[in-house]
Amino acid sequence: KVQPAIRTMLTYSFCAIKTWWHYDISRRIIRDVKEDSSGGRISYVITPKEKEIVIYQGPKFLIVDPFDFIIDIKSTNAQDADFVGDVCDMTYDEIASLDDLGMFKNGALLADESPRPHPMDDFYKNRRSNVLTNKPIEDGVDGGPKKFKITEVWGKYDLLGDGFTRECVITIANDSVVLRAQENPFDDKHRPYAVARSAREPSPY
Numbered sequence: 086k087v088q089p090a091i092r093t094m095l096t097y098s099f100c101a102i103k104t105w106w107h108y109d110i111s112r113r114i115i116r117d118v119k120e121d122s123s124g125g126r127i128s129y130v131i132t133p134k135e136k137e138i139v140i141y142q143g144p145k146f147l148i149v150d151p152f153d154f155i156i157d158i159k160s161t162n163a164q165d166a167d168f169v170g171d172v173c174d175m176t177y178d179e180i181a182s183l184d185d186l187g188m189f190k191n192g193a194l195l196a197d198e199s200p201r202p203h204p205m206d207d208f209y210k211n212r213r214s215n216v217l218t219n220k221p222i223e224d225g226v227d228g229g230p231k232k233f234k235i236t237e238v239w240g241k242y243d244l245l246g247d248g249f250t251r252e253c254v255i256t257i258a259n260d261s262v263v264l265r266a267q268e269n270p271f272d273d274k275h276r277p278y279a280v281a282r283s284a285r286e287p288s289p290y
Contacts, residue, residue, distance in 0.1 A: 177232075
């Protein structure tokens, strides 16, 4: 997915970057070692256990494909726009993991849902991928992880219905399940996007 995104960025001289604090959790084999000296000799009992551990916790950034970027077209500044956001793919396992961390809710509602295609995929991404790779995009493999389209929008919204707008984030999966609708969790209420020109003129390559 990176190659088409970078190519489009160069073509339109447009770059959008998203940043966030990332938790990478994986199931690993952990060996529990216990010392046993009951028989007069010291021995060790090793018991392998599988458990979830955090293998990375820190900042992460992503180049947003221009076709996946959402912004109020009346503004060129992501921080001042009425709304800004993006569309991405997430597996059910990734959504469930963020559910467990308390960042998302309602992820379990996706367990029995089938992924819906993004309305612009056929027109833009499949055609573009065919040109670049000479092979069609595969929707998935039987038995493989289910991938859902995640639409996330940051902006001012009357979330509490009291007539006052606040900086909020709304995340929706599969066009049907609200994973979060909350006030901007950052202390300074910034939106996690930066937009810039990637070249002085379009199509520099």
